Amino acid sequence: MPVKTLTIDGQLITSPRDQTVLDAARGHGIKIPTLCHLDGVSEVGACRLCLVEIAGSNKLVPSCLTQVAEGMNVTTNSPRLQDYRKMIVELLFAERNHVCSVCVANGHCELQELAVAVGMDHVRFEYQFPQLPVDVSHDQFGLDHNRCVMCTRCVRVCDEIEGAHTWDVSGRGHNARVITDLNQPWGDAESCTSCGKCVQACPTGALFRQGATVAEMQKDKEKLGSLMQAREKKQWVV
């Protein structure tokens, strides 16, 4: 197997040449925070949390979309990166209505975990408090736009693993929303197979099982990775 040799945080690493910097780092126990990354689906580089520094360039690059290269020298956790990561998490909290104490995902939420990881004890930016709808037209699941961080993991898991492509994104920037079918209520979306993979893929309480109350919505994203492993490598993990 052709390999590349590179340095990550001062550690000399040998990695398969088609790996991303994120995978190479994780393979060697170096933690880089992520939010839009989900094992088993394609990368979009949307959340910018996995940005890293590469020696010789002033640009920060998303490690999930950067291929390893020979002699590359990567820094994953400089003070500059820590500052930006904290700022990104604060901006996510300020953008929609994230109220941990009354959320179905309280205690099981990747956004809440990230706030802990980046050391956020308050938010320096003004909360936007947008008025956003909740869609509970589906008979098993619900969508709360207040808690959505636009990671698009639901969109990718539905398209790439389930093959239904019920989810997509409408609007741009601040007005972007995840939608089902032709921007109609989830319950009316005929392409939805009700498989629930989107609910498992969602990092926050935005997609939830109906009937779950505060702190009850636990997710199992490992299952999605196992599905991909079974399909691509014919390895079945129970």
Next chain:
Amino acid sequence: MGRLKFATVWLGGCSGCHMSFLDLDEWLIELAQHVDVVFSPLADVKEYPDNVDLVLVEGAVANDENLDMIRKVRARTKTLIALGDCAITGNVTALRNPLGVALEVLRPVYGENYPNEPRIVPVLLDRVLAVHEVVPVDHYVPGCPPPASRIKAVLQALLEGKAPALEGNEIRFG
């Protein structure tokens, strides 16, 4: 160090943070060796005094009374701690913010007979504010409510003259 002048303040919150403070149980007796409680909803004092050393502020700034109070508290206190998610982010108290200004929240609930007696019932602000949006805050203690152990860690550090440094799970919201 002499005895600290210590206060606790209850703005727009459910008093859960104060309940959590009381959960310090026997450590409150230890605390009482080092502080004089000069103002608190748990003490019968009408006016917030001058030259307070340390205050715990629970709740968000939700009405004109909260607004006057927090400005007075800041002006008269050396170290101000935002206690709990409502003080830090607005949290449950700010759930009304996306619904619009105060009247848009009051009318659907009370109809045209909504409470409107300016010097008797505090007037709601159009937007619930976090404490640090109104006055500078020195330390933040997240949690809904913050567990007693977290409050203790912060108070203990301050009593020893150190800056409190909550980290890891000790800064978890919710």
